Amino acid sequence: MDYLFVTIVLLFATYLITTHIYHKFANLPPTIFPNIPIIGHLYLLKKPLYRTLATLSAKHGPILFIRFGSRNVLLVSSPSISEECFTKNDVIFANRPRFLAGKILGSNYTSIGWAPFGEHWRNIRRISTIEIFSSHRIQEFHDIRADEGRLMLRKLMLGYSLQVNLNTVFNEMTMNVMMRMISGKRYFGDDMEEEGKWFKEIVKESFLVAGASNIGDHLPFLSWFGVKGLENKLISLHKIRNDFFQGLIDQLRMDKVVEVEHNSNDNNKKRNTIIEVLLQLQETDPEYYTDELIRSLVLNLLTAGTDTSSATMEWAFSLLLNHPDVLKNAQNEIDSHVGKTRLVNESDLSSLPYLRCIINETLRMYPAGPLLVPHESSDDCVVGGYHIPRGTMLLVNQWAIHHDPNLWSDPERFHPERFKGIEGVRGEFRFMPFGFGRRSCPGDGLAMRIVGLTLGLLIQCFDWERISEDMVDMNEGHGLTMPKFQPLVAKCRPRLNLLTAGTDTSSATMEWAFSLLLNHPDILKNAQNEIDSHVGKTRLVDESDLSSLPYLRCIINETLRMYPAGPLLVPHESSEDCVVGGYHIPRGTMLLVNQWAIHHDPNLWSDPERFHPERFKGIEGVRGEFRFMPFGFGRRSCPGDGLAMRIVGLTLGLLIQCFDWERISEDMVDMNEGHGLTMPKFQPLVAKCRPRLVTQKLI
Numbered sequence: 153m154d155y156l157f158v159t160i161v162l163l164f165a166t167y168l169i170t171t172h173i174y175h176k177f178a179n180l181p182p183t184i185f186p187n188i189p190i191i192g193h194l195y196l197l198k199k200p201l202y203r204t205l206a207t208l209s210a211k212h213g214p215i216l217f218i219r220f221g222s223r224n225v226l227l228v229s230s231p232s233i234s235e236e237c238f239t240k241n242d243v244i245f246a247n248r249p250r251f252l253a254g255k256i257l258g259s260n261y262t263s264i265g266w267a268p269f270g271e272h273w274r275n276i277r278r279i280s281t282i283e284i285f286s287s288h289r290i291q292e293f294h295d296i297r298a299d300e301g302r303l304m305l306r307k308l309m310l311g312y313s314l315q316v317n318l319n320t321v322f323n324e325m326t327m328n329v330m331m332r333m334i335s336g337k338r339y340f341g342d343d344m345e346e347e348g349k350w351f352k353e354i355v356k357e358s359f360l361v362a363g364a365s366n367i368g369d370h371l372p373f374l375s376w377f378g379v380k381g382l383e384n385k386l387i388s389l390h391k392i393r394n395d396f397f398q399g400l401i402d403q404l405r406m407d408k409v410v411e412v413e414h415n416s417n418d419n420n421k422k423r424n425t426i427i428e429v430l431l432q433l434q435e436t437d438p439e440y441y442t443d444e445l446i447r448s449l450v451l452n453l454l455t456a457g458t459d460t461s462s463a464t465m466e467w468a469f470s471l472l473l474n475h476p477d478v479l480k481n482a483q484n485e486i487d488s489h490v491g492k493t494r495l496v497n498e499s500d501l502s503s504l505p506y507l508r509c510i511i512n513e514t515l516r517m518y519p520a521g522p523l524l525v526p527h528e529s530s531d532d533c534v535v536g537g538y539h540i541p542r543g544t545m546l547l548v549n550q551w552a553i554h555h556d557p558n559l560w561s562d563p564e565r566f567h568p569e570r571f572k573g574i575e576g577v578r579g580e581f582r583f584m585p586f587g588f589g590r591r592s593c594p595g596d597g598l599a600m601r602i603v604g605l606t607l608g609l610l611i612q613c614f615d616w617e618r619i620s621e622d623m624v625d626m627n628e629g630h631g632l633t634m635p636k637f638q639p640l641v642a643k644c645r646p647r648l649n650l651l652t653a654g655t656d657t658s659s660a661t662m663e664w665a666f667s668l669l670l671n672h673p674d675i676l677k678n679a680q681n682e683i684d685s686h687v688g689k690t691r692l693v694d695e696s697d698l699s700s701l702p703y704l705r706c707i708i709n710e711t712l713r714m715y716p717a718g719p720l721l722v723p724h725e726s727s728e729d730c731v732v733g734g735y736h737i738p739r740g741t742m743l744l745v746n747q748w749a750i751h752h753d754p755n756l757w758s759d760p761e762r763f764h765p766e767r768f769k770g771i772e773g774v775r776g777e778f779r780f781m782p783f784g785f786g787r788r789s790c791p792g793d794g795l796a797m798r799i800v801g802l803t804l805g806l807l808i809q810c811f812d813w814e815r816i817s818e819d820m821v822d823m824n825e826g827h828g829l830t831m832p833k834f835q836p837l838v839a840k841c842r843p844r845l846v847t848q849k850l851i
């Protein structure tokens with residue numbers, strides 16, 4: 153027994169001495185003592201990894217050579233050494249280490265993020281750069297982002313004054329944008345179908361599994377002992393993801409066949425989705441552009457692009473809620489540059505430097521890739537004067553660099569102004585949220601647009617506050633992309649400037665509706681009867697009743713037909729030459745759609761000057777027909793339509809339910825129009841009212 157003990161101690165001492173001597177002799181960078189046989193320095197690691205590694209670097213130096221089990225690791229936490237890795241040695245470090253997730257979810261290391269540096273990676277990176285990330289393609293997809301921004305606002309407007317889970321808002325926004333670019337479909341939202349729910353589950357599981365650390369990546373012998381729990385999970389997730397995306401590919405391929413068979417190639421179709429582009433490439437080279445390659449590429453884009461962008465937005469908003477003065481400055485910047493009559497769009501972002509400073513400062517404090525993505529050296533090289541053997545994993549701790557007080561004054565303070573005028577300082581290697589060199593993030597331009605537009609719209613359209621006096625919790629959770637520990641929930645209120653856009657239009661509509669009703673007491677009576685019979689006499693009308701009050705809705709529609717609050721809509725302008733009605737329309741032409749004329753056209757509406765709500769019975773707005781579009785149509789349609797219908801419906805409903813109304817004299821109410829954008833009445837409406845017996849008690 154004694155012999156055994158002495159032998160073990162001697163072996164251990166010999167190992168330590170020889171590794172120590174070898175370390176010096178081989179001119180490897182400094183290491184940490186002890187480097188334990190088999191596990192190396194794994195015993196030091198705790199979550200979150202970037203914080204633990206930052207503490208080690210602060211103690212032992214900005215360049216360290218450590219071991220994760222059997223794997224050599226070069227740990228870097230200084231800008232100058234990062235620069236050496238990503239400039240002089242960029243090609244050598246353009247490899248990725250092989251992890252189980254890359255083998256299974258990365259389709260045997262063929263997806264863009266996992267592929268080793270070489271011919272295949274160069275090819276998919278080139279295709280992605282041209283077909284997905286080029287400024288031309290990003291611009292082509294800009295309407296998807298604008299559309300999703302408007303849908304996000306619409307949803308928030310309907311639920312305003314409630315608490316908003318911004319984690320969900322940001323996830324939905326990024327997922328829908330990415331999925332529409334990839335496949336043309338949107339999956340997230342309240343009206344999600346079964347397929348959408350399935351997709352949501354897949355995404356959730358992907359992030360859970362991909363975020364789990366796998367000790368077997370560094371101690372491969374564990375798999376001999378049957379440690380396969382994570383592997384089995386990855387395999388089953390891979391199968392589910394493949395089935396889902398194969399379904400999408402098959403469907404788009406089928407759509408194409410049908411299109412060709414029916415010769416219905418739509419010339420107006422503006423662009424192809426990412427899957428469609430890859431299917432076209434498949435036609436020219438089916439051996440290379442297999443379905444598997446398409447699946448792995450789009451899946452990689454989805455996982456790399458969504459969580460990173462939505463986590464950045466959530467951190468940014470958490471910081472803003474804790475710093476209302478910064479939020480106010482950002483709002484002022486938007487108000488003064490964009491004004492109060494239109495929504496922020498992507499082309500404004502270059503003129504909103506303060507907003508960009510906020511995004512940069514967020515990426516500095518909470519970079520979505522705190523350790524970038526691990527690289528691996530494909531050859532021996534020299535870094536910081538030390539020898540780095542081939543096959544060494546490179547971890548660049550950008551979190552540590554971004555929080556280094558020698559590089560940033562008062563680094564724990566949220567101070568967007570520090571980026572003023574220096575726009576990202578990307579070349580300096582002290583700030584590289586998207587990495588640097590050959591393997592840097594190809595989605596940086598797209599990400600900055602999604603993040604900028606989403607934050608810009610939310611800041612412009614709502615006043616935000618925390619749900620309580622307490623500061624927003626800024627603790628980090630576990631996961632690849634540095635998520636928040638607590639999802640962000642906040643309170644919002646549509647801003648006055650938007651409300652005035654809404655109030656003028658909504659109040660003008662109510663005034664016209666009431667004027668019409670006073671001139672048609674029989675219709676007013678019918679509306680009152682409908683409310684009495686549906687709502688009863690023991691409670692007041694509320695918003696949830698509106699869907700069961702079709703006659704009231706007909707009255708509102710008929711009012712909007714006769715007195716649309718935007719008689720010429722809001723002017724549009726063509727951004728390109730196009731063809732309308734067979735004629736050539738040059739770029740830069742202002743479009744005026746005279747919906748007032750359409751609404752009063754006797755060829756479209758029988759007896760159009762007659763107030764006759766019944767004409768809308770059963771046809772509920774006939775919005776798709778283009779003869780009635782009080783809120784406009786298409787991408788620039790009114791995002792507040794749902795909110796407006798609720799406000800107008802509820803106000804009219806309550807007034808009709810609770811009072812008996814009559815004109816102030818025998819004379820009919822004057823129906824002349826005044827001057828103004830929203831078609832106001834010439835004479836303000838004055839009327840007489842008497843509380844109804846049935847509701848006196850309620851009121």
Ligand code: HEM
Binds near residue numbers: 460526588593
């Ligand atoms: C705020 C948002 C984002 C951040 C902070 C971010 C950050 C990063 C970082 C740090 C890397 C690793 C760089 C390295 O290894 O040195 C990376 C890689 C990558 N990112 Fe992003 N990213 C974001 C958004 C996106 C988006 C929107 C997409 C695509 C739609 C995307 C696609 C990728 C891909 C494909 C890679 C792997 C590149 C390769 O290995 O060749 N990222 N990203």
